[in-house]
Amino acid sequence: MATENDKPRASLWERLERPAPAQRQTLSPQRIATTAVQIADAEGLEAITMRRLATELGVAPMAPYRHVSGKDDLLELMVDHVYAGFQLPAGQEWRQSMRTLALRTRDLMLRHLWLAQLPPQARLSLTPNRMSLAEQALSALDGLGLDDDAMMSVFRAVDAYVHGALTDESAVRTLMHEQGWSDGDELRSELAPQMIWHMRTGRYPTFKRYLHAATRKDDAQWQFETGLTFVLNGIAATLAI
Amino acid sequence: MATENDKPRASLWERLERPAPAQRQTLSPQRIATTAVQIADAEGLEAITMRRLATELGVAPMAPYRHVSGKDDLLELMVDHVYAGFQLPAGQEWRQSMRTLALRTRDLMLRHLWLAQLPPQARLSLTPNRMSLAEQALSALDGLGLDDDAMMSVFRAVDAYVHGALTDESAVRTLMHEQGWSDGDELRSELAPQMIWHMRTGRYPTFKRYLHAATRKDDAQWQFETGLTFVLNGIAATLAI
């Protein structure tokens, strides 16, 4: 016969919403999520270890497994935790809503750099708070005369841009954090030898010119907003909204 | 005194370009890169293990360390390897160039799903082939009357959108590959219980409507191109080019 997994065990979110039988224990999904997020914020995603988590919780290594089925589950829980309370102001113009969505997502991802490094499972996970965010975004696009595919394409385009921009931005910050570099100058001075070597090959004249002439090289905020403006203007121009 | 790292050991790329002293050995960075990429393409990034790599090369576990300083170095080598030969057709309109850049990057990332899962170090690494790509993209934007910051912002916006869109797309494919699901139907039928449970909560009416009414839900290519059109139209409209 097949393996005995016929009853596939209620999903994480389903279990969480059940009555909670006398929640008096020292461990709970909430506490686990909070602690794990603290660790990851302070020391990066690699610091997230079932053992480290248990230590931080003052508990044996296997104890968290009672509440979380494994590391993948833990990561999903963390994602949902940081998205809690993400609210989009209602009743605004679509453009303002999408802009707010983008800026708040950026803030969130800069506060939790590990969000940009999650494995595929955790990226795709349909957590309640992320579902809620999608719902809010879609309903901000409702009533503009767009069909459902178009509405989703707008949301997805903004979301894709934001995540793409933030993978870069948080990779830089993660690197700085890991190396203990404090500002952009230190970063540049450490990476300079590599860059200089590349430039000396003479293969990248346009890039070299950029390095010398650009004035916004380190203005991540400006770069993000400039790209965001492209995206929003493109949506408006293409869909005539 | 400080640690004795005063001479910081030539960078990976610097070493690679040196004359190569009698390349008669069984191991070489090329062979290592090719083998590692094969493994990752076939079995995903988690299958990349120094030991597994060594086995595949028919060599002792520690042998590759002679050519690659560690796993991070290996990943950079792999990235450079798959970007080899990425050429943008010259002499085209900026819009066509950016579109080609986007479509080819998508192809590349779908062929090598692990590109979307790299750790921060490997994402940022300035490999020769990626530098060359940046150079080509920037020079395709040269001569349009844009200043250097604007040129880079165009490149970065397109790149950010592509990477953001592809993290989703390759997460889906990675999941399907790992689980052995062959098509989108199987994916959906496996994820359906989760989704149905969420929908039953009644919290996501707009999203639910989308699920029922949308016709492009599974057309990843259409979604990608639609978003890309937004971005390119937005660039054109904003910068008047």
Next chain:
DNA sequence: TTCCTTGTGTGTACGACGTATCCGAGCGAG
């Protein structure tokens, strides 16, 4: 020739990791 340096692969070993499995203590329901 002989020696010695330099580059390359081998063997062994260590400390961390994720997690399977078995235990026992506590407690509410009958």
Next chain:
DNA sequence: CTCGCTCGGATACGTCGTACACACAAGGAA
């Protein structure tokens, strides 16, 4: 009281990245 459930503890296994000491080969200097 006792049954059975829930929850944390203890132990253990296999795998990971990689430090380290060694062997062996080729080639230039003596």
